[in-house]
Amino acid sequence: MRKLKYHEKKLLKKVDFISWEVDNNLHEVKVMRKYHIQKREDYTKYNKLSRHVRTLANKIKQLDVQDPYRTQSTMQMLDKLYNMGIIPTKKNLSLCDEVSASSFCRRRLPVVMVKLRMAQTAETAVRFVEQGHVRVGPELVLDPAFLVTRNMEDFVTWTDTSKIRQHVMEYNETRDDFDLA
Structure with missing residues (x-):
């Protein structure tokens, strides 16, 4: 192995090879094993989708309660998620806060x-x-x-x-x- 240059040594001082952020994925591995997901990309897509659902629900909640657009978009979102099987009922928007990657995995x-x-x-x-x-x-x-x-x-x-x-x-x-x- 060649000797490292000065700037390479400086960069390596800032990187911790012992503990990576990606290594803290016990929950991810548990879900992937439970639902027998072979591709990690599928799990990350489900995670991203669930995050989008939760942020959209929060944005809808921030609208005025009397606004007709809020009621219309709430009903559309709840209908879509219920028909997909992601949420159990069409009761209220708080069910969208509980949507996770596992919700999508259950529909595989x-x-x-x-x-x-x-x-x-x-x-x-x-x-x-x-x-x-x-x-x-x-x-x-x-x-x-x-x-x-x-x-x-x-x-x-x-x-x-x-x-x-x-x-x-x-x-x-x-x-x-x-x-x-």
Whole structure:
């Protein structure tokens, strides 16, 4: 290794290699493991989205209570977040303060599959999605980061050619050879 130059030594004095800010991410790792998120970028996007939702809600709260724009924008925001499944009810704007990255993670396709009992764990659900066993409506979904809204939740099913679907139908004794041929 070469000897460091003067300005390089000065710069290195200001950097602490022992404790990084990024290393304090225990919560991030915990959430990523719980919802089986493979890409860190997905988690950072969810975090950024939740921050935007909270700041927008705070800006709406700062408007005058009598302002018709405030009521209209409040209703639009609550409707959008409720339909996406991010908040549980459309009661009031204070629910937006509780939106976090986990709120978005709960709407990922593998987590919804676990909720619908199509898979036992998020890890197996991710594997099913990546292998092409799952469709939402008529569309085959191969991305585990696909966000499922409340309306689409009813249309999460196995693909017609999926071996898992055939196995489930055999177990339930509802297999029809004509459909699976």
